[in-house]
Amino acid sequence: xxxxxxxxxxxxxxxxxxxxxxxxxxxxxxxxxxxxxxxxxxxxxxxxxxxxxxxxxxxxxxxxxxxxxxxxxxxxxxxxxxxxxxxxxxxxxxxxxxxxxxxxxxxxxxxxxxxxxxxxxxxxxxxxxxxxxxxxxxxxxxxxxxxxxxxxxxxxxxxxxxxxxxxxxxxxxxxxxxxxxxxxxxxxxxxxxxxxxxxxxxxxxxxxxxxxxxxxxxxxxxxxxxxxxxxxxxxxxxxxxxxxxxxxxxxxxxxxxxxxxxxxxxxxxxxxxxxxxxxxxxxxxxxxxxxxxxxxxxxxxxxxxxxxxxxxxxxxxxxxxxxxxxxxxxxxxxxxxxxxxxxxxxxxxxxxxxxxxxxxxxxxxxxxxxxxxxxxxxxxxxxxxxxxxxxxxxxxxxxxxxxxxxxxxxxxxxxxxxxxxxxxxxxxxxxxxxxxxxxxxxxxxxxxxxxxxxxxxxxxxxxxxxxxxxxxxxxxxxxxxxxxxxxxxxxxxxxxxxxxxxxxxxxxxxxxxxxxxxxxxxxxxxxxxxxxxxxxxxxxxxxxxxxxxxxxxxxxxxxxxxxxxxxxxxxxxxxxxxxxxxxxxx
Amino acid sequence: xxxxxxxxxxxxxxxxxxxxxxxxxxxxxxxxxxxxxxxxxxxxxxxxxxxxxxxxxxxxxxxxxxxxxxxxxxxxxxxxxxxxxxxxxxxxxxxxxxxxxxxxxxxxxxxxxxxxxxxxxxxxxxxxxxxxxxxxxxxxxxxxxxxxxxxxxxxxxxxxxxxxxxxxxxxxxxxxxxxxxxxxxxxxxxxxxxxxxxxxxxxxxxxxxxxxxxxxxxxxxxxxxxxxxxxxxx
Numbered sequence: 001x002x003x004x005x006x007x008x009x010x011x012x013x014x015x016x017x018x019x020x021x022x023x024x025x026x027x028x029x030x031x032x033x034x035x036x037x038x039x040x041x042x043x044x045x046x047x048x049x050x051x052x053x054x055x056x057x058x059x060x061x062x063x064x065x066x067x068x069x070x071x072x073x074x075x076x077x078x079x080x081x082x083x084x085x086x087x088x089x090x091x092x093x094x095x096x097x098x099x100x101x102x103x104x105x106x107x108x109x110x111x112x113x114x115x116x117x118x119x120x121x122x123x124x125x126x127x128x129x130x131x132x133x134x135x136x137x138x139x140x141x142x143x144x145x146x147x148x149x150x151x152x153x154x155x156x157x158x159x160x161x162x163x164x165x166x167x168x169x170x171x172x173x174x175x176x177x178x179x180x181x182x183x184x185x186x187x188x189x190x191x192x193x194x195x196x197x198x199x200x201x202x203x204x205x206x207x208x209x210x211x212x213x214x215x216x217x218x219x220x221x222x223x224x225x226x227x228x229x230x231x232x233x234x235x236x237x238x239x240x241x242x243x244x245x246x247x248x249x250x251x252x253x254x255x256x257x258x259x260x261x262x263x264x265x266x267x268x269x270x271x272x273x274x275x276x277x278x279x280x281x282x283x284x285x286x287x288x289x290x291x292x293x294x295x296x297x298x299x300x301x302x303x304x305x306x307x308x309x310x311x312x313x314x315x316x317x318x319x320x321x322x323x324x325x326x327x328x329x330x331x332x333x334x335x336x337x338x339x340x341x342x343x344x345x346x347x348x349x350x351x352x353x354x355x356x357x358x359x360x361x362x363x364x365x366x367x368x369x370x371x372x373x374x375x376x377x378x379x380x381x382x383x384x385x386x387x388x389x390x391x392x393x394x395x396x397x398x399x400x401x402x403x404x405x406x407x408x409x410x411x412x413x414x415x416x417x418x419x420x421x422x423x424x425x426x427x428x429x430x431x432x433x434x435x436x437x438x439x440x441x442x443x444x445x446x447x448x449x450x451x452x453x454x455x456x457x458x459x460x461x462x463x464x465x466x467x468x469x470x471x472x473x474x475x476x477x478x479x480x481x482x483x484x485x486x487x488x489x490x491x492x493x494x495x496x497x498x499x500x501x502x503x504x505x506x507x508x509x510x511x512x513x514x515x516x517x518x519x520x521x522x523x524x525x526x527x528x529x530x531x532x533x534x535x536x537x538x539x540x541x542x543x544x545x546x547x548x549x550x551x552x553x554x555x556x557x558x559x560x561x562x563x564x565x566x567x568x569x570x571x572x573x574x575x576x577x578x579x580x581x582x583x584x585x586x
Numbered sequence: 587x588x589x590x591x592x593x594x595x596x597x598x599x600x601x602x603x604x605x606x607x608x609x610x611x612x613x614x615x616x617x618x619x620x621x622x623x624x625x626x627x628x629x630x631x632x633x634x635x636x637x638x639x640x641x642x643x644x645x646x647x648x649x650x651x652x653x654x655x656x657x658x659x660x661x662x663x664x665x666x667x668x669x670x671x672x673x674x675x676x677x678x679x680x681x682x683x684x685x686x687x688x689x690x691x692x693x694x695x696x697x698x699x700x701x702x703x704x705x706x707x708x709x710x711x712x713x714x715x716x717x718x719x720x721x722x723x724x725x726x727x728x729x730x731x732x733x734x735x736x737x738x739x740x741x742x743x744x745x746x747x748x749x750x751x752x753x754x755x756x757x758x759x760x761x762x763x764x765x766x767x768x769x770x771x772x773x774x775x776x777x778x779x780x781x782x783x784x785x786x787x788x789x790x791x792x793x794x795x796x797x798x799x800x801x802x803x804x805x806x807x808x809x810x811x812x813x814x815x816x817x818x819x820x
Binding site: 050051052053054055056057061062063068069070073076078083085086087088089091194195196197200235236237238239240241248359360362364365402403404405408416417418419421422423425426429430454455456505506507508509 | 649650651652654655656657659676677680681682683684685686688690693694695696697698699700737740744763766767768771772773775776784785787788789790791792793794795796797798800801802803804805806807808815817
């Protein structure tokens with residue numbers, strides 16, 4: 001029999017970006033809030049303190065800060081005819097756990113999506129005609145427009161603290177920024193980071209090739225900054241231990257550096273760590289949640305009653321909890337009925353390394369989001385009919401670390417071991433630069449999430465099952481961008497190169513991106529979305545699920561900016577509309 | 587190597603300090619034992635491997651990263667010690683991995699690790715099977731073969747051409763190679779990359795982690811050698 005805690009106004013599942021920002025908003029509205037975090041507590045000191053954090057093996061190879069598959073994982077299959085197998089050790093994607101979530105060990109790329117991508121179905125219909133969309137490609141509109149979200153993007157960028165250069169300020173195109181971005185009400189809170197040499201060379205080549213390069217928007221401080229919560233960031237020291245690590249220098253934006261110490265001062269906030277939420281409990285009529293049941297550090301079950309439940313876990317875990325709790329009808333790919341699990345999507349990425357024997361790049365000098373990008377081939381700029389695929393992407397230079405176990409590119413054809421390998425690592429380390437691709441991934445009728453029939457987690461719950469593979473549309477897109485990167489190699493006179501772009505089935509072993517999205521998508525039609533445009537469950541109105549689970553398809557830009565804006569957008573709906581009269585908002 | 591000999595006493599002292607740090611923060615990858623005499627493989631008493639396994643790992647890592655040519659080899663950097671300690675610790679036990687059955691060892695490699703055995707068990711099972719293959723094909727255990735024959739065996743393992751009874755040869759080889767490179771490049775606190783020789787060789791400054799004034803220095807080699815988490819300098 002579960003122990004029962006004192007009832008609170010709101011319980012938040014997960015204390016990453018979504019959970020911490022939502023907690024600030026709800027405590028500001030006077031609610032008593034408890035956050036339940038499945039992982040351990042994490043603070044800049046001692047968790048991320050130097051020199052212990054500068055340990056590639058522990059953090060970047062053994063994944064100390066990430067989800068442990070032993071505790072929580074998924075099963076994966078390429079299609080509905082296969083038996084899914086457990087994702088036993090991390091590879092392709094790295095979900096976070098612990099206080100700060102993935103927001104503690106991300107790189108800090110903070111983008112806004114293209115305006116067109118938030119109403120993608122409508123935009124494609126208008127521009128190309130609905131017939132261009134293949135039958136099994138289930139593109140949808142988000143149900144919220146860019147103009148509605150702009151104040152929330154703006155607010156989130158100020159909370160996070162972003163270094164960058166506006167390209168479109170209230171409709172005026174600004175030199176040096178991204179000319180293809182949607183209009184912004186204000187510039188980034190800080191000027192761009194200083195760029196490493198690879199970025200200088202990349203920008204020059206990009207201009208020569210006719211593109212419009214600009215500094216990537218970086219949640220790595222370029223100068224001193226105090227955010228609206230009174231939290232302070234100091235300038236990044238380019239330590240080269242950013243992605244997969246916590247920041248030792250109070251420079252990378254994270255819940256730790258931007259939110260939590262402000263939140264912890266609020267008397268109406270409490271958080272509990274090592275508290276794994278097992279299920280959202282529903283009232284007998286199934287229309288509201290009564291709270292959540294979690295397992296504490298000792299494995300004992302605890303019931304936490306609450307009037308409001310915020311699902312702020314990692315995208316996969318939000319969908320898992322909804323399926324386990326019976327929040328909304330599960331999706332069936334055979335009939336298309338049901339919405340929970342629908343439209344799982346990933347991110348099509350790729351990378352080309354160019355080698356220059358006479359250039360010293362000092363690859364260990366790196367910020368997380370250092371680099372220069374161009375958006376001339378963004379989805380909004382593409383002619384789908386001409387290209388033969390629906391999608392777009394951005395390519396950029398990226399020098400984030402020179403850690404030799406997991407990031408030591410060698411020219412194609414180099415032996416994997418032996419004297420030839422040893423000679424090559426001596427010759428090529430420090431003499432290469434990377435051009436990385438991040439591009440869209442469209443949703444498909446049978447790319448989805450459900451509960452696995454065989455494999456279970458340590459609590460006896462079915463694992464989440466992912467059915468996903470690359471489709472011809474995305475594979476064609478990857479080859480398109482691979483050729484664009486090769487043009488850079490020719491333009492820059494590289495001595496040699498190597499590259500990785502998916503060209504067949506999805507490979508779960510190779511790190512590609514942690515931008516897993518969808519599965520509990522937002523929309524304006526309850527038949528085809530699990531949550532409405534306010535991130536509220538259509539079926540259980542006091543459950544909100546802001547996060548990447550809400551994306552109907554994946555846009556080319558990194559998800560955190562959109563996740564933050566949606567969190568603030570949902571918080572406004574809760575504070576200004578829902579609390580006074582709890583009900584379905586649509 | 588001359589400098590290495592001069593610094594040996596310092597390195598030994600630093601090695602002791604690293605052990606103390608490991609014990610304090612609770613991440614000890616293995617029960618790192620004190621050892622008598624200089625920090626060499628000869629003086630090291632394996633905590634996981636038995637004598638035959640140790641002979642195989644010494645011989646195999648010596649071919650994967652050989653001593654000849656520029657740069658240190660796997661033995662000079664004490665890579666076998668690293669692997670031994672990793673297998674005795676959390677990595678060897680697969681403590682972070684999902685290990686529940688059913689297992690499908692015939693699964694497509696695209697779905698990643700699917701074996702029922704932990705890394706420690708895989709080494710324990712695979713090494714005698716590789717040695718048995720060598721005895722059948724060459725009349726001797728792996729460690730006794732010529733360098734050329736060792737390389738043939740390793741290539742055959744890599745390509746999955748050797749039929750090990752319990753684990754796929756290519757899976758074992760991939761793990762051995764990955765662990766060897768980890769031991770070559772990881773911080774010395776884990777027992778390999780002895781004297782930070784591998785970092786010095788390629789020009790990686792280790793745990794320095796502070797380069798603000800170096801960002802705008804275009805095409806200029808960074809002038810300082812590495813430091814380790816335990817405070818060693820090279």
